Amino acid sequence: MIEKTRSNKAWLLILPMTIVVAFSAIVPLMTVVNYSVQDILGPDTKVYVGFEWFRKVLRDPELHAAFLRQLLFSFAVLAFELPLGLGVSLLMPRRGWAVSAALVVLALPLLIPWNVVGTIWQIFGRTDIGMGGAALVKLGLHYNYTADRVDAWLTVLVMDVWHWTPLIALLCYSGLRAIPPAYYQAAAIDGASGWSIFRYIQLPKLKNVLVIAILLRFMDSFMIYTEPFVVTGGGPGNSTTFLSQFLTRLAVGQFDLGPAAAFSLIYFLFILVFCYVFYTVMNRVGQG
Amino acid sequence: MRTRTSVSSWQWQRSSWWFAAITLVLGLSTGGCEKKKPSDGNGSGTAVAPPSTPPVDRSAAIKKWLEEFQPSTLSRAQQETELKWFQDASKPFAGMEIKVVSETLNVHSYESKTLAKAFTELTGIKVTHDIIQEGDLIEKLQTQMQSGQNVYDMYVNDTDLIGTHYRYGDAVPLSDFMTGEGKDVTLPTLDVDDFIGKSFGTAPDGKLYQLPDQQFANLYWFRYDWFTRDDLKQKFKAKYGYELGVPVNWSAYEDIADFFTNDVKELDGHKVYGHMDYGKKDPSLGWRFTDAWLSMAGVGSKGLPNGIPVDEWGIRMEDCHPVGSSVSRGGEANSPAAVYALTKYIDWLKKYAPPEAPGMTFSEAGPVPGQGNIAQQIFWYAAFTADLTKPGLPVVNADGTPKWRMAPSPHGPYWEKGMKLGYQDAGAWTMLASTPLDRRKAAWLYAQFTIAKTTSLKKFFMGLTPIRKSDIDSEPVTKAAPKYGGLIEFYRSSARNLWTPTGNNVPDYPKLAQLWWPNVSEAVSGALTPQAAMDKLAKEMDDVMARLERAGMKTCAPKLNPEKPDTEWIGKPNGPKAKLANEKPKGETMPYEQLLESWK
Numbered sequence: 001m002i003e004k005t006r007s008n009k010a011w012l013l014i015l016p017m018t019i020v021v022a023f024s025a026i027v028p029l030m031t032v033v034n035y036s037v038q039d040i041l042g043p044d045t046k047v048y049v050g051f052e053w054f055r056k057v058l059r060d061p062e063l064h065a066a067f068l069r070q071l072l073f074s075f076a077v078l079a080f081e082l083p084l085g086l087g088v089s090l091l092m093p094r095r096g097w098a099v100s101a102a103l104v105v106l107a108l109p110l111l112i113p114w115n116v117v118g119t120i121w122q123i124f125g126r127t128d129i130g131m132g133g134a135a136l137v138k139l140g141l142h143y144n145y146t147a148d149r150v151d152a153w154l155t156v157l158v159m160d161v162w163h164w165t166p167l168i169a170l171l172c173y174s175g176l177r178a179i180p181p182a183y184y185q186a187a188a189i190d191g192a193s194g195w196s197i198f199r200y201i202q203l204p205k206l207k208n209v210l211v212i213a214i215l216l217r218f219m220d221s222f223m224i225y226t227e228p229f230v231v232t233g234g235g236p237g238n239s240t241t242f243l244s245q246f247l248t249r250l251a252v253g254q255f256d257l258g259p260a261a262a263f264s265l266i267y268f269l270f271i272l273v274f275c276y277v278f279y280t281v282m283n284r285v286g287q288g
Numbered sequence: 289m290r291t292r293t294s295v296s297s298w299q300w301q302r303s304s305w306w307f308a309a310i311t312l313v314l315g316l317s318t319g320g321c322e323k324k325k326p327s328d329g330n331g332s333g334t335a336v337a338p339p340s341t342p343p344v345d346r347s348a349a350i351k352k353w354l355e356e357f358q359p360s361t362l363s364r365a366q367q368e369t370e371l372k373w374f375q376d377a378s379k380p381f382a383g384m385e386i387k388v389v390s391e392t393l394n395v396h397s398y399e400s401k402t403l404a405k406a407f408t409e410l411t412g413i414k415v416t417h418d419i420i421q422e423g424d425l426i427e428k429l430q431t432q433m434q435s436g437q438n439v440y441d442m443y444v445n446d447t448d449l450i451g452t453h454y455r456y457g458d459a460v461p462l463s464d465f466m467t468g469e470g471k472d473v474t475l476p477t478l479d480v481d482d483f484i485g486k487s488f489g490t491a492p493d494g495k496l497y498q499l500p501d502q503q504f505a506n507l508y509w510f511r512y513d514w515f516t517r518d519d520l521k522q523k524f525k526a527k528y529g530y531e532l533g534v535p536v537n538w539s540a541y542e543d544i545a546d547f548f549t550n551d552v553k554e555l556d557g558h559k560v561y562g563h564m565d566y567g568k569k570d571p572s573l574g575w576r577f578t579d580a581w582l583s584m585a586g587v588g589s590k591g592l593p594n595g596i597p598v599d600e601w602g603i604r605m606e607d608c609h610p611v612g613s614s615v616s617r618g619g620e621a622n623s624p625a626a627v628y629a630l631t632k633y634i635d636w637l638k639k640y641a642p643p644e645a646p647g648m649t650f651s652e653a654g655p656v657p658g659q660g661n662i663a664q665q666i667f668w669y670a671a672f673t674a675d676l677t678k679p680g681l682p683v684v685n686a687d688g689t690p691k692w693r694m695a696p697s698p699h700g701p702y703w704e705k706g707m708k709l710g711y712q713d714a715g716a717w718t719m720l721a722s723t724p725l726d727r728r729k730a731a732w733l734y735a736q737f738t739i740a741k742t743t744s745l746k747k748f749f750m751g752l753t754p755i756r757k758s759d760i761d762s763e764p765v766t767k768a769a770p771k772y773g774g775l776i777e778f779y780r781s782s783a784r785n786l787w788t789p790t791g792n793n794v795p796d797y798p799k800l801a802q803l804w805w806p807n808v809s810e811a812v813s814g815a816l817t818p819q820a821a822m823d824k825l826a827k828e829m830d831d832v833m834a835r836l837e838r839a840g841m842k843t844c845a846p847k848l849n850p851e852k853p854d855t856e857w858i859g860k861p862n863g864p865k866a867k868l869a870n871e872k873p874k875g876e877t878m879p880y881e882q883l884l885e886s887w888k
Contacts, residue, residue: 146645238815
């Protein structure tokens, strides 16, 4: 009988990755933890403050408002983009040159960098030189996203819908194309209506794709930064200020490392919770 | 002027959420605050590349560049002597590569494209003169200050940070450097007393920390051609009872704004407006206020350059210690005058400016008067002079002279004689102690090259941001004055002394300046009343100063006064002013020609 040779040398293979992760994630994370308990005003000017910044950040009414605004925005994004994306995918051609044309047109907004998307909408929405803004004013609407909080909010929302609905449409389209023709043939034999085909064949078959689309768009919209920064700067007032802008102002604008580190860790924890949800849902979807 | 936070480059990595989470943490960690060993200079670690240009005949270089540096207040022989000095003093550093940085202004573009090249050809020191947004510049400066790591060898940093540099002790006092370790690289003919902004870079200890490289003021701008039209003058007088002219007070400015926006409405077939401003939620919204707006309304005490004991930020300073900005601590940031200043800004922006103005930033709003539909602007940066004198613009006559003029800004009802009346930006060469000595020396040589008498007059014509009295008084400038709409007359008058940058009362400009724009924005949107916004701002400034007091600074740290009822401060000598019963006295104007006479 041949004795099995036992060796732990295989662990060495993951050593390089362990070192990379340590330097790229763990050490910086610990540095942030270190900053979060200090008031740092200069290399020689720092004071240990315990959990002062965490208390301050968690009690900050502006942060609470930004968090709620962020959640509301993410749900609004899903409420519009999901049905719209699904609808577009159902209307897309199934064969011929039109397929390629539709795919290219849909992919265009996805290929534009975020800051350029912001710039496009910043100009598009202006009432003096922007086609969209000027058209609304011509229609007799009192639209001015630069001064009106509701207008600003809607502009950012519409911009996101324009930018990201194609992603959902493309995901759904690929899901629809993956449904075997036999299902449609069976439905035809049974004389099923279009609604029945959608309700009992297409929608159930798109379940996995839709779960992924929902999670991706939720996570993505939860971290939105660049587009509203360019279009509204987070204003008027705080109407379009999201969590990431708070962090930016503290960390980059004020260079206020202590409070920014505490905020960053809390934000990081939010993301970890969502990561867990994402992981759990994905696992269940995979099993189901 | 300001701390500008332009973070558009920071884009969130969203394609994979877990990567974004790590990026978030990494993003913060890059601004580490632990002091590290500064990178070594030439010959001691940092890579030093030889100049990429082929060897140049240095004598020929002098002849070549002398042609570029015309006109000058020096004779050609004197210029040649200065350039020769630069060559000789630079010999120990030949081959070194240095990096300096300044904000995006025409004058700095000239330095970056022309003067840096000239300096390299003349001396063999290779200069990279970066031009970046000022917010990014402040970020680099703070990174170097917080980490001790050399990022740039010298900065053109606004003297608004003089109180910060002085208290943190990170900047090298140039007056010490010039007589001490940098004596061998200090131009004998630099003539520091010739700089009109020398006092802006001088701290309470009497030392010069920052030496101006460019200066510009914010002034009142108006369409001279419209203001002198008889039909408009008659119409204005019929309605308001006084002449249309340069407004002396805010009441007149408001009347004129209302007149053009709501009465004149259209001129030559185009919609016109009586006011221009900007209001986007952006760091530049803060400069609009911290630069001078409150002092123009009348916030602060008498006494130059910034008000003694209360400055235009509403911060009270006793000895050299800031003691508070809230009225309850003797400051004025939430005083009736400050609330009035914010209220008027919002009212005028909404009532008289173009509807798109609330969505604009400083840089977007700056060129708008050049489009020809703005009658006046109370807060106009003279840095835009060159942009508004370009041939073909609707605001420039066929002969190249402007249709507009600049004049001193009007003042609000709380303003009193003896107070500052406007803002003057002074981007100044600033040297940090964390930069290795040999790199500091080489950078100082280049810095002096950009402000030496050999180059400064030519540079003035490229950017219209004067720094030397000798240039302002020179013959070439006299000849060119009619083209600049009053700029030269302003700089030759003693009135310019009332235009000053942020001063020594502000102990940490980057942290305190960032508090202004979010609060102002909330007031603009109506989410907060002007009083509530200024109360919040004052408290936040006091909180930051309390932290500075707790942590301690190298010198003159804040020592906050205990809070008292407002009534114990308001209306007291050197205390915040009480609310006026009438905040809109009768408007007063002055003919532009009379104003020019008063400047002589």
